[in-house]
Amino acid sequence: MNKFGLIGFPLTHSFSKKYFTEKFEKEGIEDSSYDLFELENLSDFPELIKANPDLCGLNVTIPHKIGAVYYMNWMDDEAKKVKAINCIKVIQESAIAAAFSGEVGFVDQDFRLEGYNTDIYGFENSLKPLLKAQHNRALVLGNGGASRAIRYVLKKLGIPFQVVSRRPKPNQILYQNLTPE
Structure with a gap:
């Protein structure tokens, strides 16, 4: 199962889960789901990734678009320029591959996070x-x-x-x- 979602706080206003659930159904995408992940504290972000091994990508909303950049292993050029992201690609990888990549990341991290800014x-x-x-x-x-x-x-x-x-x-x-x- 490919899992996608939205991080932010609060998320009571969000239509994302309904939108993407209907979109997956309409497009015949049966192996994907979309969830809301209310994160009041962005410091809980690495644990969220670890707890969801099927996670493939996240949208980012208020108040985390700026703070989330510090958790990325890589960002596209425009995201780097504005120092804000609203889209994260989650690549699950082995701890050995992560250790030899030479990229910034968390200790014992077995995932790679790529940040993008599609608002631009x-x-x-x-x-x-x-x-x-x-x-x-x-x-x-x-x-x-x-x-x-x-x-x-x-x-x-x-x-x-x-x-x-x-x-x-x-x-x-x-x-x-x-x-x-």
Whole structure:
């Protein structure tokens, strides 16, 4: 059985399990399942992987998109640039192979974790067809993992932006100070 899932906290709002269960059924994929793994503490992540040997991949949501990067053995170039991931490929391997790979990992780790940021691709390819000449600046609400992907794409497209956050940070404005201008 190929097991997939979502990590984050809380997950009561998530439609992922329903969506992927229906998708697997519709596509005739019988050997796969999708579960929600509520992880309040990301430090429990390695134990989750070890406890689920059929785990092949995970989606990552709030609040772990940034913290999860520190558990990866490898990340694609864009994920490295934004220092946030939302998709993890789990490769189960023998402890001997892991020891000789020379990669960063956990002691006694017999799995490899690859991190990706599909928010970048999704945002860029959704935004590009909608862009017109008058779209010459942007307002980014929030400064978490998804925001990092959005800011990366806006920089790539040469669109200046302003970030709005809940707490004071350099070069960002607070939600309470947001005006119609």
